[in-house]
Amino acid sequence: METQSAVNALAALAHPGRLEIFRVLVQAGPEGMAAGDIAKATGSLANTLSTNLGILSAAGLARSRREGRSIIYAAGYDSMRQLLAFLMEDCCAGRAEICAPLALLASGPCAAEGRSC
Amino acid sequence: METQSAVNALAALAHPGRLEIFRVLVQAGPEGMAAGDIAKATGSLANTLSTNLGILSAAGLARSRREGRSIIYAAGYDSMRQLLAFLMEDCCAGRAEICAPLALLASGPCAAEGRSC
DNA sequence: TCTATACTTCCAGAACTATAGAATTTTATT
DNA sequence: AATAAAATTCTATAGTTCTGGAAGTATAGA
Numbered sequence: 001m002e003t004q005s006a007v008n009a010l011a012a013l014a015h016p017g018r019l020e021i022f023r024v025l026v027q028a029g030p031e032g033m034a035a036g037d038i039a040k041a042t043g044s045l046a047n048t049l050s051t052n053l054g055i056l057s058a059a060g061l062a063r064s065r066r067e068g069r070s071i072i073y074a075a076g077y078d079s080m081r082q083l084l085a086f087l088m089e090d091c092c093a094g095r096a097e098i099c100a101p102l103a104l105l106a107s108g109p110c111a112a113e114g115r116s117c
Numbered sequence: 118m119e120t121q122s123a124v125n126a127l128a129a130l131a132h133p134g135r136l137e138i139f140r141v142l143v144q145a146g147p148e149g150m151a152a153g154d155i156a157k158a159t160g161s162l163a164n165t166l167s168t169n170l171g172i173l174s175a176a177g178l179a180r181s182r183r184e185g186r187s188i189i190y191a192a193g194y195d196s197m198r199q200l201l202a203f204l205m206e207d208c209c210a211g212r213a214e215i216c217a218p219l220a221l222l223a224s225g226p227c228a229a230e231g232r233s234c
Numbered sequence: 235t236c237t238a239t240a241c242t243t244c245c246a247g248a249a250c251t252a253t254a255g256a257a258t259t260t261t262a263t264t
Numbered sequence: 265a266a267t268a269a270a271a272t273t274c275t276a277t278a279g280t281t282c283t284g285g286a287a288g289t290a291t292a293g294a
Binding site for chain 1: 121123127133137140143201
């Protein structure tokens with residue numbers, strides 16, 4: 001991942017409204033949600049929401065498809081993974097003990113249930 | 118982690134100069150680097166660097182201590198871990214397969230060497 | 235105390251970002 | 265074709281962030 005892509009993704013998330021939208025999408029799962037339902041879930045105005053979904057999409061953090069009159073948005077899980085990997089890159093350079101954070105992350109609720117999460 | 122703290126941290130990182138500084142600090146390890154050395158490593162002017170280190174510190178992503186005439190900065194590993202955890206929070210809600218990204222992250226170069234990273 | 239080094243703080247102009255009202259586009263229904 | 269629904273685009277205003285020059289603060293050494 002390029003620095004510029006990472007900055008774009010981070011800037012997209014560095015906004016209370018967009019962060020909320022993104023988390024709603026993450027929880028909604030890969031099948032996504034209609035823009036109107038996201039507006040209801042977050043209390044956004046349609047035009048502001050549209051702008052923010054556009055910014056998230058441009059950063060790769062959301063994907064969209066039309067279904068009838070609705071446009072369905074889903075989280076860009078792969079870009080999210082790339083961003084997290086970029087942030088942790090070279091964290092291990094020579095010193096495993098610094099990397100403990102990731103080990104903690106990797107041993108969250110899902111690991112406790114035996115799932116790879 | 119509160120939404121506002123996450124936004125602060127994301128905004129701090131959503132800047133090419135600060136992202137570079139942060140990654141330099143991550144690679145430098147917990148003992149940190151003097152501000153002057155960070156300036157050399159990143160090519161920043163002293164005043165701009167100082168401002169940016171202040172922004173990273175306010176967001177919890179850097180820690181500082183004085184050593185003689187130098188001020189030593191180190192990455193805020195714990196805040197970084199909390200931020201990543203916040204971003205992944207509820208990713209697992211009912212659907213382990215969405216969480217694959219974290220499993221990939223957790224199986225990076227360090228895992229290959231048998232380290233928890 | 236004087237000088238040099240290492241950083242930080244202050245400031246103002248330029249550039250960028252956010253918000254919301256109004257108009258527009260796209261699609262479905264009657 | 266006419267109407268309604270769902271979302272986007274346009275636009276202006278308000279506010280925020282970035283940058284670099286100049287001045288200020290803290291520490292060390294002579």
